Amino acid sequence: MHNPHELTDEECGHLARILLASRRVRLRHHFFSWVHGPIQALIPHEILLCGVADESGYLLHERFTACRYFKDDHYHRVIHPGDGLIQQLAQEWHGHGEPRLIAALHDEAGGWHARLGDLELKNLAFHGMSWINGQLKGYAGFSRVRVPFDNRLAMYLDILLPHLLVTLARVLANEARADGDSKRPAGLITPREVEVLTWVRDGKTNDEIADILGLSMLTVKNHLRHAMKKMVVRTRGQAVAKAIALGFLRAQGAQEKEAILEPQT
Incomplete structure (x- = not known):
C-alpha cells in the first residue's frame, strides 16, 4: 500500500502534466480546456467556481462549467456577497484553513445536501488561500466531483490550488490588457x-x-x-x-x- 500522505507515481505523472500544461494557459478558453482536460485526471468534475482578489482586495469571481443545469441564477446565488454559498464557505474555511469537502449525501446541521441540490451543485470540494494579512487571496470550488470525498481529494486541492489561482490571475491580467x-x-x-x-x-x-x-x-x-x-x-x-x-x-x-x-x- 502506498503512503496516504504521498503521491503515487501515476499521480505524480498527472500532476506533472497539469503543471506543464498550465504554462500554456493565457486566455479564458485555454483555462477552460486546462480545467476540463489535464486537471480532470486528479479531480474529475463538471463545475469549477473560483476567484482571485485584485489589488484592493475585491474578489473577482469566475465560473467554468460543462454542466447545462447550472444556470445564471444559480451562479448569482452562489456568489451573493451577503448569504451566498461562497461567502459561507470562505468563512468556514477561515476558521480551519483546511479544504471543505461536502459530499452528495452529506447532511449535517445547516442542510448542505438540500442547498447544494437546489443550486445544481450536488457536491462541493472547496479550498482557499489567504494573504499574509489574513484576507482571502483566492478560492476554488469543484462541484459534481466524481471521486471519493476523502483525504486524497483534500491533498489534491491543497497541491493544485496555488497553481490554479496563479494561472487564473494570468488569464484575467491578459484579458485586462486585451480590453485596453x-x-x-x-x-x-x-x-x-x-x-x-x-x-x-x-x-x-x-x-x-x-x-x-x-x-x-x-x-x-x-x-x-x-x-x-x-x-x-x-x-x-x-x-x-x-x-x-x-x-x-x-x-x-x-x-x-x-x-x-x-x-x-
Missing part, C-alpha cells in the same frame, strides 16, 4: 462601481442590484451616482456606454459567452 486597460484612466471608478454598472448593463433595477449585492438601495444609488459623476455622464445608459468605451465593462453578454463554455449538442 492601458487606455483606462487609472482609478477612475472603483471595483464596486464597476460591479453596479455591470448589473445596470444587464437591465437590473436599483432594487434588484441591491438584493443581488446584499447592499441597501441607497448605497447602490450612491455608487451609481459617483460613477456617473466621475465619467461626466447624465444617465444610466450613458454610464454603461462610457464604461464599455473605457474598457471597464464588456459589451452585453460577452462575459457570459466566454465564461460558460458548454459542449454543443
